[in-house]
Amino acid sequence: MILSHDPRTGEAEDTGIAPSSAEDVERTVARAAQAARELAALDRHRRADLLETIAESAEASAADLVAVAARETGLGVERLEGEVRRSVFQFRLFAKAVREGGFLEAAIDHAGPTPLGPAPDVRRMLIPIGPVAVFGSSNFPFAFSVLGGDTASALAAGDPVVLKAHSSHPQTSALSHSVLRAAVLIAGFPEGTVGIVFGQEAGRALVQAPDIAAVGFTGSLGAAEALQSAIAERPKPIPFYGELSSINPLIVTPAAARRRGAEIARGLHGSVTGSGGQLCTKPGIAFIPADTAGDALVSELADSIRQSPAAVLLNARIAASYGEIRARLSEGAPVIATGAEASDPGYRVAPALLELDAADFREAHAEECFGPLVVVVRYRDETDLIAAFERIPASLTATIHSEPGDALGTLIARVQASSGRLVFDGYPTGVRVSWAQNHGGPWPATNTQHTSVGVTAVRRFLRPFAWQDAPQSVLPVELRDGDADIPRRVDGVLTMPALSAVAGRVA
Template sequence: MNTDATGIAPRDERSLPGDDRVRLTDAASVELAVRLAGASGLARSSRAERGEWLVAIAEAVEAHRDELVALAEEETHLSAARLDGEVTRTATQLRFFAGVIAEGSYLEATIDSPDPSLVPPRPSLRRMLRPLGVVGVFAASNFPFAFSVLGGDTASALAAGCPVVVKAHPGHPRLSRRITEVAQAALAAAGGPAGALQLVEGMEAGIALVQHPAVTAVGFTGSTRGGRALFDLANARPEPIPFYGELGSLNPVVVTRGAIGGADGAAGIAAGLAGSFTRDGGQYCTKPGIVFVPEGAGFEAALVEALAGASPQRLLTDGIAAAFDRGSVELAERADVELVFGGERAGDVAAPVVVATGTSAFVAAREAFLEECFGPLTLLVKYADDKGLDAALAALEGSLTATIHHAPGEDVAELAAKLEPIAGRIVFNGWPTGVAIAWGQHHGGGWPASTASVHTSVGATAIRRWLTPVAWQDAPAEVLPAELADGNPLGVPRREDGVLRLG
């Protein structure tokens, strides 16, 4: 996910009656898209209606699966099997958020009855979360379905009642246009507002989207450089808006000495690492990019053996491939680094690279080693003792995940406590490259993993980013949302006078 989501030559064409074509400027394209989205009336729809529309979009995507997968395979070079699975994930996300809004607890509905005996007296207060308004979403390159036009940001925003304007990723423009058409047609056929989902393209359009005064929040998945630039734009607006960026992440892994001596041993852990950091060319935001291993435990040799049959893979774009070449060569040629494994390149594809260093060198050159290299590369940091490991862990930045490989029964509570401040999700004896769609999921972390570590871009609470609280004081019954009405006619979970009632 950590690729530049803003780099594309300006272009935008829209069909008009009679097959005439007009070319819109980026600013005009964004203005039209935001205006159409804002006029869609999505915020006035009910939760039940939005749930039906999300399911309708999911069914339409599945119905067009073969066509969409073929487009994505041609544009991204990802395998048809991987893309087919991603279509399923995308439809699952849409249905998941339909379920989230049907359940209703995300609204944080709260009622406090009036009590004149209190000091100060308490009026009647009813509070819940309401949609912010038009949301901008920047699509990712490496997940052309699940983190793109109809990805989690879009699904959660539509569920919240926020119309969405997506800035397409240049890595799959035709797919982006087609899946937008599929979704809009599904909305219209289900009686929903087709205008609630819009698409714009181009770097300048992306900038204009962030700066548009009617856009209330932005979700971004991409590079640290591109995300930081847009984050600064969002904050420099006359009226700053939330910018929820998922950026760079190294996802550290700690392998304990106990794990090396355990049932899986060095060979088993190395095989798992090899599969994880090379999966789909290492183009995952959760790729384990730095692995702390015991010095002298034979892990390097085990990893080389595990990578013996690894094949070069074509990366998503020429730009990503060129950046990987530069980054991997610069790292491998450092005097304080040992090249453990460097596969043979073949044409425009990337082969796995493993480099190693010690804890002292890692701490001394922290900034260089913490530079993410997007692609099939991982850095081994060899530690001699707990003191060296602790110093290296203290040098880490925020990440989406952290992983601990340990022996059964081994006490790793203290180690986990050291990783908690930097990671949004801690994995034990597994690998972080799978991100489940669930109520308990958290996909975020401290900078540079994200711009807002208290929020997630995957899981039920992703919807919270597109909502804002409103309290009604001594309000007439007719102005209250149905979810706050007396008697709880919609049966949503509510906190009433401090007591949580489940409907």
């Protein structure tokens, strides 16, 4: 049976959940494949109904979900309640996007003469890719797990989902799946619309199942490489969308350090230690000027670190890894401040602040440390800063704290080239779920050009399809002649929904 561990105490509990066998995975995927055929025939507004029903189901079950997750993750009730609200909001936002229909990228080119001669009628839009395997993350038991963004994205696209429960929160995963399944049945969707499997071997079998059409993953680079190896053994390749590793550098200009150094130190401390430093957007390296203002900022940050309690990490593996990576980093970047050492049982670690000169900074110092640790790199000028920055791998985010009058052109160009989101005068922890969001970045932050947060995350689980000279009766309603209730590009001209079509849909 699968065990559940309370990271606050280290105590184990038998969940009564057995690891899924190869046969279990095969049956679950077969039901998803059948559901995919049924979902393909459904009106997209029915899809939106399902997303809204899931939001209602999760909202109604919030107290039970949080209680289980608090015991399995140690993340705290307030943080987890916020995460459930985020998941609920996400499903509702995606429902609105599905109803609006612009994500389909519908286009119609009517038959007729062109500069190249007579041309056929061609109509194109995005269609569901097929059953999607979703691997949840340990640090977001709701927002990036069973009730998370990959699940919402795949269902919004019209794809069934087979979830791989995370070993750090198996009971939270099981309860979240029951919430999903209840919503599926209430909305009248086929049972195979959502499925779940448990255990490491089941995860490998899942990505190799012939009917799985794509994989969404959030986790470590090592786990991603293992899954990619398993996918490479398939006769038919499929896309693997992974969010993997990120150091998230934060840069403070001399002017910003002089003007608001204490404020930046407090904000950076909160960003580094919040949720035990177990956020994919945690700043792992902070570039601080090597001057008196920078000294004051670092001193303020060090005082905050010393006053920090021991952090509860998600599981024994993460806690052990934190200790190993901290030891490696401290060989070249001395520890200048630590928080309270762990005295209680469980998976607890002391927050840490390390410091070194930019001239001494090497690639080895840019290793991601999952937990409440930050490396401060002291630079003397922009040349010094950029030379050290070149040794950092690409990240999900980068942050610049500056003041009016700072010449940022060269710095922004360099930072933008190796990140997916650039934050100004703030902190990268906290990712807004919206249309404009991008949560991705160049390798090794992700292995894709897509975002895993926000409405355009749906694009990962769709594929383009074109109909040529097709009878009106076989076309999707979104591509037929006449009024449409979605934005379309017709003969090269972007057209918006006719008021009559929208009014009819609302009625």
